[in-house]
C-alpha cells in the first residue's frame with residue numbers, strides 16, 4: 116500500500132460532507148497499514164478549506180484548484196483526478212457513490228489500470244487485506260470483494276460511513292498540483308440546473324422521513340404526506356413506482372437507485388418494501404409501515420406497523436401529532 | 443442517429459426476498475421456481491429513450507448483449523419493441539469476466555457494428571448494480587460520458603440530456619459520439635410490443651459473435667485478468683419483529699401510533 120487518496124469536492128461554498136465520510140473510512144483502512152491519508156480537493160478557490168480536511172482526518176491535502184473546476188464538469192474533473200493520482204501514486208482511491216463519484220470512479224480506474232469495487236457499505240481489514248462489502252441483487256445479498264493488486268478504486272455509499280469527530284488541533288502538509296486542463300474538456304457542460312427539493316429539510320439530512328409509494332394512488336397523496344412532514348419537521352421521499360409514475364420528481368427516489376437516508380424515523384406509506392427500496396433506508400433507526408396488505412414485505416422489516424388505508428390513517432395521525440406536539 | 447443500446451439479461455429482480463436463493467460456492471444467484479429471465483430494468487428504459495430519439499431524428503437502433511445463448515430472448519424483446527438490429531456476444535471462453543472484461547467485449551462488438559453516434563446503457567444492472575460497465579465502456583471507446591440521464595433531445599450535431607442529481611436535475615449539452623447511462627422517469631417507461639411486431643421480431647436473424655469474430659485484447663478478458671476477487675456472497679440476516687398497532691377504527695389506530703411514537707421519543 117502506498118497511501119489512500121479520497122476525493123473531496125466543493126459544494127455550495129464549502130467542502131461537501133461526502134469528503135468527510137470518505138476520510139472516516141480511509142482512516143480505518145489506512146491505520147492497520149500505517150499509511151497516510153490524502154484528501155484531493157477539487158475546486159476553483161480552495162485554499163480557505165484545507166484546514167477542515169486536516170481536522171477531519173487528512174494527513175496530506177492535494178490542492179488542485181483550477182478555474183475549470185469551479186463547477187462539476189465530468190471530463191475536467193476526471194482529468195484532474197487522473198493527474199493527481201499519477202503524481203501521488205496512491206494505492207487506494209476512495210470516491211463517494213454520489214452522482215459525481217459514480218460517474219468518475221470507473222473511468223479513473225480504467226485510466227489507472229486499477230481494479231474497481233463499487234457501492235461499498237462497509238470495510239474491514241482482515242489478515243492485512245481490505246475486505247469491501249457491497250450489496251448485490253438489489254440488496255437481497257451481500258458481496259465481499261478483495262483486491263488482487265493495487266491501485267484500487269472504490270466508491271462508498273453516501274451515509275454508510277460517518278465522518279470522524281473533528282480534531283481542531285490537527286494539521287498537515289499541503290501539496291499543490293499543477294493541472295493541465297485543456298478547454299476541450301469543457302465540451303460536456305451543464306447549461307441549466309433545476310432544484311426540485313421541497314421546502315424545509317433536505318431529505319438526506321432529515322431526522323424524520325416519510326416515504327410514499329404506489330399505494331398513494333396519485334400525486335394528491337403526496338400532499339398529505341407533505342403536511343405530515345412539515346408538522347414533524349421532516350422530509351418526503353418516494354419509491355420508484357411513485358417517481359416513475361411522475362407523481363413526484365425522480366430526485367426524490369429513495370432506494371438502491373435513489374437516495375440513501377438515515378433518519379431516526381422512517382414512515383413508509385403505501386410502499387410494499389421491495390429490497391431495492393429498503394436498501395435506501397437501512398440506516399433508519401425505526402421504520403413504521405402503513406399498508407393495506409398485512410402480507411406486504413415491509414412488515415418484515417418495520418418495527419411498528421398499521422395494516423390499513425393511509426387515506427384514513429394519515430389525516431388522523433396529523434391531527435393527533437399536532438395535539439401532542441402543541442404545534 | 444445510430445444508437446447502440448447495451449442490454450443485459452437477468453433473472454427477474456422483482457421476486458420477493460423470501461424466494462431469493464444463492465449458491466455460495468459459485469457465488470451467484472440460483473434461479474427460483476417460476477423466476478423468469480428479463481431485460482435488466484434500466485436497460486429497457488435505455489431502449490425506450492433510444493427508440494424515442496430514433497422516431498424524432500431517424501437512424502438505427504441496435505440492441506447488443508453479452509451473455510449466454512438464452513439472452514437471445516432479451517434481444518427478441520428489444521427487436522419487438524422496435525430495435526432495428528440485435529447482436530449477441532457469447533463464447534464459452536469468456537469466463538470470470540469482471541466489469542472491465544464486459545466493457546472490453548462490448549467495445550469490440552460496437553466496433554464491429556460500425557460508426558455509432560450514441561451508446562446507451564442502463565444506469566445500473568439489476569443483479570450487480572455496480573454502475574461501472576457504462577463509464578468503463580466510454581473509456582474503452584475513448585468517448586465522453588454522462589451518467590444517470592432520463593431524457594435526450596437532439597440539438598444540431600449535439601444533444602441535450604437531463605441528468606438526475608441529488609437536489610433536482612441538470613440539463614447538459616454534450617457532443618457526439620457519447621455514452622449515456624439511463625435511469626427511469628415517467629417519460630421513458632418501456633413500451634409494450636405489439637403482437638405484429640413480436641411476430642416480425644421472431645423471424646429476424648440475430649448474429650452471435652464469438653471471440654474469433656471480435657478484435658480482442660486477451661489480457662483484458664483472459665482468466666486471471668480481473669484485479670478484484672469476489673470472496674463471498676451471502677444473504678444478510680433480517681430480524682423481523684413488527685409491532686402491529688390495532689384499533690377499532692383506522693382513526694384509533696392512527697392515534698395509538700402517534701402515542702406510541704411519542705412514547706418512543708420519536709416525536
Ligand SMILES: Cc1cc2nc3c(=O)[nH]c(=O)nc-3n(C[C@H](O)[C@H](O)[C@H](O)COP(=O)(O)OP(=O)(O)OC[C@H]3O[C@@H](n4cnc5c(N)ncnc54)[C@H](O)[C@@H]3O)c2cc1C
Pocket residue numbers: 253327328329330331353354355356357368369370371372373374384385386387388389390391392395405406407408411423424425426455456483484566567568569
Ligand atoms: C435494479 C432495480 C433498482 C430499483 N431501485 C429502486 C429504488 O431505488 N427505489 C425504489 O423504491 N424501488 C426501486 N426498485 C423497484 C422495486 O423493486 C419496487 O418495484 C418498488 O419499490 C415498488 O414500489 P412501491 O412499494 O411503491 O409499489 P408496490 O410494490 O406496488 O406497493 C404498493 C403498496 O401499497 C399498498 N397500498 C395500496 N393501497 C394502499 C392504501 N390505500 N393505503 C396503504 N397502503 C396501500 C399495497 O398493499 C402495496 O404493498 C428497483 C428495482 C430494480 C429492479
Ligand SMILES: Nc1ncnc2c1ncn2[C@@H]1O[C@H](COP(=O)(O)O)[C@@H](O)[C@H]1O
Pocket residue numbers: 448449450451482484485506507508509541544548562563564565566567568570571572573574575576
Ligand atoms: N453482459 C452485458 N451485456 C450488455 N450490457 C451490459 C452487460 N453487463 C452490463 N451491461 C450494461 O451496463 C449497465 C450497467 O451495469 P453494471 O455496471 O453492472 O451496473 C447495464 O445496465 C447494461 O446497460
